[in-house]
Amino acid sequence: MGIKRIIFHIDMDSYFATVEQQANPLLRGKPIVVSGKEGSRTVIVASSKEAKKFGVKAAMLHHEARKLCPHLEFVEPDGAKYEYLCRKFINIFKQYTEKVEIFSIDEAFLDMSGYVKNWDQAIEKASDIKDLLKQELGDWMSCSVGIANNKLLAKLASGMDKPDGLFLIHEKLKQSILENIELTAFCGIGRRIKKRLTGLEVNTVIDLQSYPLEKLIQEFGKFYGTKLHNMSYGVDSDPVIPDFQSAEIKSVGRTYTLPSNTFDKEEIFSVLMHLCEKVGRELRRKKLSGKTLVYFFRYHDFSHGGFRLTLPGYINDSVRLFDIALKRINDFVLSKSVRLVGVHVSNLIKDYGQLTFLDPDKKQIELLPALDKINDRYGELTVKPAYLLKLKRLRRKVGGFKLNN
Ligand SMILES: [Mg+2]
CATH class of the missing domain: 3.30.70.270 (Reverse transcriptase/Diguanylate cyclase domain)
Incomplete structure (x- = not known):
């Protein structure tokens, strides 16, 4: 064959x-x-x-x-x-x-x-x-x-x-390999899915093979249920998608780990401001705008909190990104101390020059390229909105490069 x-x-x-x-x-x-x-x-x-x-x-x-x-x-x-x-x-x-x-x-x-x-x-x-x-x-x-x-x-x-x-997985070798791997060895079964599978008493690849497809669909939905079923038999028809065909960038985000855990909203605002600035800058550099925004915290015990919202239009301007966060976080009750702050923008479109903005403030938008140039030359946030002036600078630069997924 x-x-x-x-x-x-x-x-x-x-x-x-x-x-x-x-x-x-x-x-x-x-x-x-x-x-x-x-x-x-x-x-x-x-x-x-x-x-x-x-x-x-x-x-x-x-x-x-x-x-x-x-x-x-x-x-x-x-x-x-x-x-x-x-x-x-x-x-x-x-x-x-x-x-x-x-x-x-x-x-x-x-x-x-x-x-x-x-x-x-x-x-x-x-x-x-x-x-x-x-x-x-x-x-x-x-x-x-x-x-x-x-x-x-x-x-x-x-x-x-x-x-x-x-390493080559030949058709003849397939079943014996599948029998000997952990479920999490599959790309697509992470800790959360694994936990749900354990709940169904599916602990091995063999268990998954013999678990009725219709029950998997009941639990995980048609798409993922079928995928899991096929996975257990080593079946996958997904094509290799060359980068020129795919929407290259799906999201832009940044996170920052605080030097020490904090309940201090001022400190969190200051971090958020920098993250929004970084994310906004990257969106603009890549000529992208997005409308789904996620602002999140990781607490001292590694649990998560924060909020997500989808706007009626697209934005890529840092000040607006921060404004939106500010309004919501002011009302947000911090139940635990925060160790990491993150900002994430997805649902992206190309070419922010189009009139797709939410409540477009044209002057601000026209100013952005000029502000970016100054900040490029003299450092991040040399030019910034006046109300940000009172916020203190971060103690170290925003790190991490897990930017897109
Ligand atoms: Mg590697």
Whole structure:
């Protein structure tokens, strides 16, 4: 039987940490993490393969990581470097097929159907890509390639043989692999879905395979119920969507972890102002406007709060973003102390020059490019609305680069 599709999932190994090691040979072979300064309250963004051996993982707190690995080194994130190299390797992938879907800053799917005829050729091509990446990005950089006849299994395969792996899930191997993985190994089953499945006494992939489809649909709806059912059999017909076809950016957001937990609304307003400014700036730079706004808090116990609203029109101006937050947060009762504040805008459209604004205040809009220029040159918020003047400056810059999803 001929192979219908051949899909690669390519995942850069310990991406941010490896990039830092590539850039600085003194860090190579050492357990390092990419994160804010040690002692700051950010979590670990990425850990090197050497740090992973100590059990140091992304999203860990600094003191937890330090306990596991006493000689751990901390490196501050440099988003520009990661984006630059990402563009580079995506261009390499595009030499092999025009169907490249950027899945995240360090992962992509390649539809290789039509470029390779069988699994042997696929493995050969994958090795070529791995070699070329080292040549072009640096010899410390490595990736893991998963090969299968769909995206679901290709993604699973790339995680099977990390780091520097190459793994093929052949039709014949499929069932035995599925029987031996955790449900959460599937891209699409996170902690919350897993919890709901446990509630249905579905604990393994085999359980999911034998769970009646109509009951899954009852619990999760038609779309996701069917998806889960298919997933359990390794079935997935989702196409690889090249970036030129997709709406590239779905949302723009920023978060900030406070230096210490607070109930102080003034302090929260000051953080919010900067986040709105950052988000607004990014929207304008990308010529986008959005109408669904989310303002959220993470409390000291890691629970969440905040609010979400969809406006009748589109905005991308920082002051308006902040105004909306201000009005609502004034009435908002803070039940717990806040450790992280976030602003997120989605439901985006291109080209903010159009007359799609909510209550357009033309003067303000016309002023924006000029204000951006001044702030670009002299620093963030050199020019700002008068009522923001009394708010104190943040103690450190807004970090994190989990910007879009
Ligand atoms: Mg990766």
